[in-house]
Amino acid sequence: MTLYIETLSGKKFLSRILFHAFIEKLSSNPVKTHYYIEASHRAKMVVRILGKIFGLQFEELEFELRNIKDDFGELIRLRIHRLDLFKFQAKLLDSNEFKTFSNPEWLKNSSYDFILKGLMKGSINEENSISRSLFIIEVVAWHIKKNGEENCKLFFENRPWWKIYIAHAEKLGIVLKPISLINEDPSLQSYMIEKLKQFPRFFSFLKYLKNYTYLRVKDEYNRNVEATIFKENIQNNKTSKIFVFGRGDLNLTNNGHHSDFFWVFNSPILTKNILYQHASQEEKNKLKKYGFSIINNAIGNTRTYKINKIEIPTIKKLYKTEGKKISELIKSYNANKSYWAQFFHEQGVQVYFTWYKYDHMHMAIADAAKEVGGIFAVWQMAFDGFKTIDTKTRAHLAFNFSSWSIEIGKKSQSSIDYNIISGYPKDYAAPLLKAEARKLRSKLESNGARKIVFAIDENSLDDERWHTGHILQQENYYHILEKVLETPWLGVVFKPKVAKTLRTRLGDVATLLTKAEKTGRCYVFQASGRHTTMASPLVAGLSADVCIHGHLSAGTAALECALEKLPTLLIDREGAPSSKFYELPKGKVIFKDWPEALDAVMEHFQSEKGIPGFGDWTSIIDELDPFRDGKAAYRMGNYLNQLISGFEKGLDRKAILENAAEIYAKEWGSDKIVIA
Template identity: 30%
Template sequence: MAGRAKADPYGAPDHQALETRASTGVTVCFVKHLTVRDWCVSIAPRLIWWRLTERARVDRYDFIEASRPALALARASAWVTGVTVEPFRGRLWESCDAHGVSLLAQVMSEDALAVQAEIVREPAFCAWVSEPSVRGRLPAYLTKALSPCDLSDGAALWCVLLLIRVCASGSRAVLFLDRRPWMRVITRYAVAHGVTVIPVPPPFNPRGWLRRCLPTAVRLRLREVRWRLRTRRRNVPAAGAQRDGTARPRIAVEYGGHFNLHQPEQYSNLFFWQQSSLSGRDILLCFTSPRDPLDGEKLAQLTTEGIGAAVLHPDGATTPEALALSHRPTLRRMVWDPLPSRRRWPRSPEAVWLRMESLDYQIRRHDWTQFFEAHRIKMFLSWFKYDGMHCAIADALRQLGGIAALHQFAYELQPAAHTMVATDLLFGFSEMSAAIERRSGSRIPYYVVTGYLGDHRFPLLRGQAQRVRAALQQRGARRILGFADENSVDDSPWLPGHESMRRDYAFLLEKVLQEPWLGVVLKPKVPSTLRRRLGAVAELLARAEATGRCFIYEAGVTHGSYPPAAAALASDLMVHGHLYAATAGIESALAGVPTLLLDREGWSLSPLYRLGVGRVIFSDWETLWNACLEHWTRPHGLPGLGDWGSQLEAFDPFRDGRAAERMGTYLHWLLEGLKAGLSRETVMADAAERYVQRWGKEHLVRLDGNASHGPTLQHQALAEAADTAVEVASGGAASR
């Protein structure tokens, strides 16, 4: 991109205009993270100037996070600034607009998608992705990097947009925001919502500073040294990227914490293999995380089935035998794609961001290419689509003649920036899910509709569910309520914390202690940390368990091993505690159990609201509980309570328990073609044709990345579009 010869219409914010806007009667100031430097250099001088010149009257100064020295300094200088500095009292994730609609719901679906679209249209972004050296899925990788779904990162785009919306919910507001790439777009978004953004220097990040300053080759060498040091302490052979000697092409499957190789009724990352004719010798299971590493027991089970294993993290294994399977990425045969010349690009935050993200993409693509070559991998399968890694993986496989595939794990009922996908193949639940992927901007040549990929577990769980139910009934339970939560995070202003979850559990557990006829079956998402997160409510849980009328599914390391259907099938009614993640509720309804959804956060944009408020959707526990009591006291129950009716067709057009079998068979077809030496294009086309002949052309969709959303999309229009997708899917299923 040539140097600018004239003023850029999308240039930096006009600080004089911002000061003028502030003079019109600003009443509240916000800062995301208060530091000593920001207070002394950027904030306090401006507050003092406003006070002395009477340009603005600041009633309050709220912060989301603050260092202790900064807070002490700000409060000590209140006599000079004339402003009281206090923490923001509300919960950001609970904030709603004037109509009671969750701001987080609007940001995660509509707003982040619209802002992402604006950034992609920015001259700097367009010029970079138009360079001849930018190829493959790098533009998609960069687009994904704009909206990372890192729940622990308060600097993520959606967190910034949420903060702006919360600021806008007052009268007039000024937001002191860390300077970041694409600040012009964020500022325009803030102005549209009546918020003035004043940039302040970002907090110093030593790791990020080193990452920017060190040459890429030096960073990669340091990475190799770090890997060697961490593994040498545990006597790991320096195998590097050596070939494992396997001649046959294989499918590499990313391990996500669900092993359960011989328990098909539980979650397993190899669920499709359990339901297919694929041989264990066709599979290589990749351990990429230290949270649930490869140990001797897992390795023994894999060896028994002929399944290979590879460790892709220095802490991803615990025994010498498992550690011997480590694959260490190296710089061997590293080929760099030339990036746009620094002389043609001014050193702006956007240019630095684009260059660093492009380098990361090339490093990741090289690492995966090296791994796939060493292990004769022709296909890669994962469920994780929420960052850009799958883009680099797909390009690595493409240059080796292989195929990259993803499978849907969770229901997403609204388009979102962080769910966009760019891969060869995706196994999805329904045509409605495909429509939502299209609106998210996904580019998927082969979207294969399989039905819900966990429905094979339903009949396998019935026996155990009946045993759980009988045990509760023996202790006096005449009515049984199931409950599934969505986890909680430690001390986060951005997402539901432990306090919200404690209220849910406290309500149910107190009912168990008050009502001797009530039993509950609890299905926590992360049972391993539940009692710690419950705090004092854990005592209530222990008392409820002592009655014999409270059962909890506790198996699982990183997440629960049992699916929500296990609790639902043991219950008369099932309750899912949130609408922002609806998979547990939908699965319970697909299992044939009357299911209620609790929405205390105001996610009324969800198309699930079409199921009926007071019938399936409830906004508080008391109303839900009273509906349950009425249902249980009426001779024929409360008509329509928990009944999802024909809407289930939109979530699974098959509902025959064979979704995993369809996926496994499709993968088998692909692998057969690759083993025969056919080109990847021929293999994918042949498998698609066979699938269409067997299951119908309506179950194979092509997504070209042409999303139909725009930056001015309104909330009501989004809800109507989601409702239309449900109706289309339901109507199509009915016509078949």
């Protein structure tokens, strides 16, 4: 029976692994090679030396996340967040370990969901997350199947909810062997970060100091900012305000490109009612010029707001690791709720408005807002083609693309008091971008391009074991660039998700990109915000004849183009068969890889009338956005303005929410609001 080791160290090898490997060697059918996933340099040396002495062979298990799929062709990473984590959560809730610490008081606010999402949070590239743990088990199952074996032993770090992992592994032919009590904080840095997050004021201050050191070099931001950390904007707390947690897109021009203020530009709301964090002197000056209320990134509270806290359970020896996890989450909930309640009180914030719903922290913020008489609102930034545990949301108000999006949210176990159907939020942008798109197209046409493709990518990380990696992104560029270089009448436009690191991540393909750019028929949008590229995907789509998204499992940028009736294709290389997008026609919208998609594109371009229905989303578009009238941002901004107006009139939050919903229903239809 083959042995697999999650994390190999010299001590673990000598105390646990060597004995089992030697016994296996003496069996009637010994295996030649055993595998480890992670190992220290010292461990590799110890294994190499002792392996030769005892005739044992240990190798690093080689795998790439993009190749780990189930029998239905679904990428295991996607399935874990779509299905497996929900199953794990159900078993966790039914376990004695959880029931021992569970408290009925948790159900009176968001703390129950805060704890659950806190336990389930984390992507596969995060050590010690449940999704990472499940993925490792799946990788081992994939490998034994690949080698024609039926079972194996996996030496796995003993972690909370151990019995659930044992049952899951057994179904896959894997016997789990605990190595040691899990080192829940694998590095001093991650340990300190998790501990500091329990003290939000201090953590916020430290983040500011880190950013300040960088920005001082970059922006010469050295004008006594330290003296204002705990003072700035407090004197302006009498104005009712919406605190905006943005994406770092500080674009203050209504030009159709990414901006944290797109809903402000397109509605009657006043900038003085918007509170925004700046990260540099340049940002501060811009915001002040346009009349925004501002605050720096490290604003802290000088006092602690008295809140209704959740009682921290007594940790029982029998379930110590589980109890520790739950206790840490409750401490985090109490601390964050207190911090944000004081923040709202000091800064005169009545509404917290965000796009970020992907971790549990937003639930503590929502409870803080409610406790001080405020409202927590979230807007849908990305299209979710299937349920995922990551998108589970607790909010008082949510702006959604459509009723279909609301249903997906419910399946993801979201709880929203007022679900508002407002349409795709960036649908106002097309008229503002058409002149820029025409100019870009003319530029490519002047160099010989008669047909143009817009290629859409995603971001990537270095370690391809825990992320789909750079190779998948390189494919988004390589195939179309080759086609452009061999076809003198073909052009291409790229709007990278993250332009800052693009050429590094492309590796050798970057040379091909430079070569294509020299033809004058290839253009790459470069300007970036704090994190991502500023350009709207729509400006690239409007300049092209066909749009191609290389990642069906994502697809928001593709949806934006399809809503403008631009021919738009989706390539599913990862494997997301459960996506809503699979209701679109294969061979006309859905393709399995870049070569297949480009063959169809070339046939479409070279046919006299093109391929009928090519890139056409008509069959599902009504379900994805029932409006498509360019007024989604107006609806959002106007709704938020109604909330602020209510607060300025002195109404309580309950009346404000009811009145705003009633006004919206009268204007846009009662079917456009779903009240819990």
